Amino acid sequence: MREDCLSRLNWGRGLFLILLVVSLLSLTVSPTTGAAPARDFFKVGVVTSLSGELAFGGNVTKRGYDMWADTVNQLGGIEIAGKRYRVQLIYADDQSTPATAAVAGERLITQEQVDFILGPYASGTTLALAPITEKYKVPHITGSAESPLIWQRKFKYTFGTIPPVSINAQAPIQTLAQDVSPKPQTIAILGIDDPFSKFAAEAFRTAAQKFGIKVVRYEIVPEGSDYTPAVSAAKAQNPDIFAIGSHEKAAIEMIKAAKELKFNPKAFVQHYGMTTPDFRKGLGKDAEYVFGASVWTANLNYKATILFTTPKEYAEKFKAKFGTEPDYTEAASTAAGIAFQEALRQIKATPPLDQAEKDALVAALEKLNIMTFYGPVKFATSGDYYHSNAGLQPIALQYQGGKLVEVGPGKLALAKPRYPTPPWDRR
Numbered sequence: 013m014r015e016d017c018l019s020r021l022n023w024g025r026g027l028f029l030i031l032l033v034v035s036l037l038s039l040t041v042s043p044t045t046g047a048a049p050a051r052d053f054f055k056v057g058v059v060t061s062l063s064g065e066l067a068f069g070g071n072v073t074k075r076g077y078d079m080w081a082d083t084v085n086q087l088g089g090i091e092i093a094g095k096r097y098r099v100q101l102i103y104a105d106d107q108s109t110p111a112t113a114a115v116a117g118e119r120l121i122t123q124e125q126v127d128f129i130l131g132p133y134a135s136g137t138t139l140a141l142a143p144i145t146e147k148y149k150v151p152h153i154t155g156s157a158e159s160p161l162i163w164q165r166k167f168k169y170t171f172g173t174i175p176p177v178s179i180n181a182q183a184p185i186q187t188l189a190q191d192v193s194p195k196p197q198t199i200a201i202l203g204i205d206d207p208f209s210k211f212a213a214e215a216f217r218t219a220a221q222k223f224g225i226k227v228v229r230y231e232i233v234p235e236g237s238d239y240t241p242a243v244s245a246a247k248a249q250n251p252d253i254f255a256i257g258s259h260e261k262a263a264i265e266m267i268k269a270a271k272e273l274k275f276n277p278k279a280f281v282q283h284y285g286m287t288t289p290d291f292r293k294g295l296g297k298d299a300e301y302v303f304g305a306s307v308w309t310a311n312l313n314y315k316a317t318i319l320f321t322t323p324k325e326y327a328e329k330f331k332a333k334f335g336t337e338p339d340y341t342e343a344a345s346t347a348a349g350i351a352f353q354e355a356l357r358q359i360k361a362t363p364p365l366d367q368a369e370k371d372a373l374v375a376a377l378e379k380l381n382i383m384t385f386y387g388p389v390k391f392a393t394s395g396d397y398y399h400s401n402a403g404l405q406p407i408a409l410q411y412q413g414g415k416l417v418e419v420g421p422g423k424l425a426l427a428k429p430r431y432p433t434p435p436w437d438r439r
Contacts, residue, residue: 048125048127048364048365049125049364050364051363051364052097052098052363053089053097053098053099053100053363054090054097054098054099054100054127054128054356054363054365055100055102055124055125055126055127055363055364056081056099056100056101056102056126056127056128056129056130056349056352057102057104057117057120057121057124057126057128057129057130058074058077058101058102058103058104058129058130059104059106059113059116059117059120059129059130059131059132059137059141060073060074060077060103060105060106060130060131060132060133060137060156061105061106061107061108061132061133061134061137062074062103062105062106062107063105063107063108064106064107064108064109065108065235065236065261066108066133066134066137066259067108068259068260068261068288068290069133069134069156069259069260069285069288069341070105070106070108070132070133072133072156072288072339072341072342072345073130073132073133073155073156073341073342073345074103075330075334075338075342075345076155076338076341076342076343076344076345076346076348077101077130077155077345077346077348077349078101079329079330079333079334079338079342079345079346080319080345080346080348080349080350080353081099081100081101081349082333083319083320083329084098084099084319084349084353085098085099090353090356090357091357092356092357092360092361092362093360093362095362097362097363099349101130102120102124102126104116104117104119104120106132106134106137106141108134108137109137110136110137110139110140111140112137113132113137113138113140113141114140114141114143114144116141117129117141117144117145118144121144121145121148121150122148125364126150127363127364127365127370128150128151128152128153128352128365128370128373129141129145129150129151129152129153130152130153130154130155130345130348130349130352131152131153131154131155131156131157131170131172131348132154132156132157133156133157133341134156134157134206134208135157135158135159135161135162135206135207135208136159136206136207136208137157138154138156138157138159138162138170138172139159139161139162139165139207142162142165142167142169142170143167145167145169145170146167146168146169146170149169149367149370149371150169150370151169151171151352151370151373151374151377152169152170152171153170153171153172153173153348153351153352153377154170154171154172154173154174154348155172155173155174155341155344155345155346155347155348155349156172156174156341156344156345157172157174157208158172158174158175158176158177158180158208158211158212158284159176159177159207159208159211160176160177160178160211160396160397161207161211162400163176163392163396163397163398163399163400164396164398166398166399167399168374169374170399171348171351171377171391171399171400171401172348172399172400172401173344173345173347173348173351173386173389173401174307174340174341174344174400174401174404175307175397175400175401175402175403175404175406176211176397176400176402177208177211177212177215177283177284178211178214178215178218179215179402179406180215180283180305180306180307180406181211181212181215181216181219181257181283181305181406182215182216182218182219182222182305182406183305183306183406183407183408183420183421184281184283184303184304184305184408184409184410184420185199185216185219185220185223185225185253185255185281186219186223186408186420186421187303187408187419187420187421187425187429188225188253188279188281188303188429188431189219189220189223189224189225190223190420190421190422191419191420191421191422191425191428191429192429192431195224195225196225196252196253196278196279196431197225197226197252198225198226198227198228198249198250198251198252198253199216199220199225199226199227199228199251199252199253199254199255200227200228200229200230200246200249200251200253200254200255200277201213201216201217201220201227201229201230201231201255201256201257202229202231202232202233202239202242202243202246202254202255202256202257202258202266203231203232203233203256203257203258204232204233204234204235204257204258204259204262205232205233205234205235206235208259208284209235209257209258209259209262210232210257211257212257212258212283212284213230213232213255213257214257215257215283216255216257216281216283217230220253220255225252225253228249228251229245229246229249229251231245231246235258235262239262239265239266239269240269240272240273242266243266243269243270243273243275244269244273244275246275247270247273247275251277252277252278252279252432253277253278253279253280253281254270254275254277254279254280254281255280255281255282256280256281256282256283257283258282258284258285259284259285260284260285260286260288260290260291260294261285261290261294263282263285263286263291264285264290264291264294264295267280267282267295267298267299267302268295268298271298271436274435274436274437276433276435276436277433278431278432278433279301279303279431279432279433280301280302280303280433281302281303281304282302282303282304283304283305284304284305284341285304286299286302286303286304286409286411286416287304287306287339287340287341287409287416288339288341289336289337289339292411292414297414297439299411299414300411300412300413300414300439301410301411301412301430301433301434302410302411303408303409303410303419303429304408304409304410304416305406305407305408305409306339306340306406306407306409306416307340307344307387307404307405307406307407308323308340308343308344308386308387308404308407309323309340309407309409309416309418310323310324310326310327310337310338311323311324311418311426312387314383314384314385314386314387315383316382316383316384316385318350318353318354318382318384318385319346319350319353319384319385320346320384320385321385322385323343323385323386325385326338326343326346326385326386330342343385343386344386346385346386347384347385347386347387347389350382350384350386350389351377351380351382351389352373352377354380354382355373355376355377355380356373356376358376358380359372359373359375359376361373377391378391378393378399387403387404388401388403388404389401390403405424407420407424408420408421408424408425408429410427410429410430412427412430
């Protein structure tokens with residue numbers, strides 16, 4: 013749903029380290045894993061950020077994956093040819109770093125001998141894991157990563173249930189350009205230097221230019237730095253919109269800095285993080301009026317037959333289990349498990365999977381076309397969004413009365429956008 017930690021390293025150094033790790037692993041580990049021991053359950057590897065800078069997001073994906081596995085197992089497992097097979101999730105912490113994600117994936121494949129992998133929260137860690145799953149020919153779906161870089165590299169064994177951020181992040185800008193009056197004229201954009209957040213910032217810029225909003229400042233800063241100078245520089249341009257391309261932790265810090273600086277744009281826009289409980293908890297009432305983007309909410313009218321019949325049913329069961337409302341990344345992570353589940357059923361594969369079955373699973377994923385509580389899951393098989401689920405409609409959200417509501421674009425709105433945002437001292 014995002015993500016992404018090549019922080020404190022520039023992209024070139026980070027990529028070099030990833031390639032070095034992969035090269036060293038290829039010298040020390042056989043490219044074949046051998047036959048897995050007989051078992052009557054699927055072993056599912058999960059690589060995500062359970063510690064480090066992106067632990068908040070990593071736990072978002074964990075809740076989504078756990079929701080799938082626990083629900084399947086409560087039913088006795090995945091039904092294949094009249095028999096049910098339970099699933100066992102085996103977690104590996106990528107510690108919010110790409111190099112660790114590569115090592116974690118290697119261990120899950122060669123030592124744990126997992127049948128397939130549910131992937132990381134962050135795009136940077138996903139970009140590090142994908143060459144590993146490619147090398148060992150292991151199917152891999154991320155329920156979170158949104159960077160277009162993943163899909164542009166056309167990994168055969170990697171899929172994703174969330175459309176690229178270059179599509180998603182444009183929704184709130186379109187809404188502000190078309191659905192409020194008077195239309196905002198200027199925008200300042202501040203992004204974090206990682207594979208996801210930079211693309212979020214670029215999507216804001218592209219949308220602003222498309223809809224005739226002047227970009228008065230565009231800046232990319234290192235993750236974990238002092239954001240106050242950059243926020244102050246944005247304030248100096250007096251923009252109507254202040255857009256933040258980042259994860260929730262950096263966004264919380266930037267909005268707090270804006271309040272300290274008495275920076276009063278007419279709209280705050282953020283992607284990704286504003287849909288998470290951590291964002292609401294971190295900002296409290298200061299989350300009010302913030303705009304963001306999503307590809308799923310509990311109010312959508314999808315009807316499905318797999319595990320959860322509607323978005324509302326999923327949201328109710330999720331809240332009963334975890335005590336919080338699900339966001340779209342949690343829903344997408346659950347949908348990633350459902351995609352594997354349905355593909356396995358279609359090819360009638362039973363555990364443990366041999367290589368022929370893993371390749372058949374990839375082929376089945378490429379042909380998959382199902383309706384879930386999350387919406388349609390159909391992976392692209394060509395173009396710039398190869399193996400991404402690019403068929404969902406982005407939605408603009410805004411905090412109103414402490415709750416997220418759908419405010420656009422256009423007919424997707426269930427409430428009118430509240431604009432302009434009142435100054436800090438008048439809220």
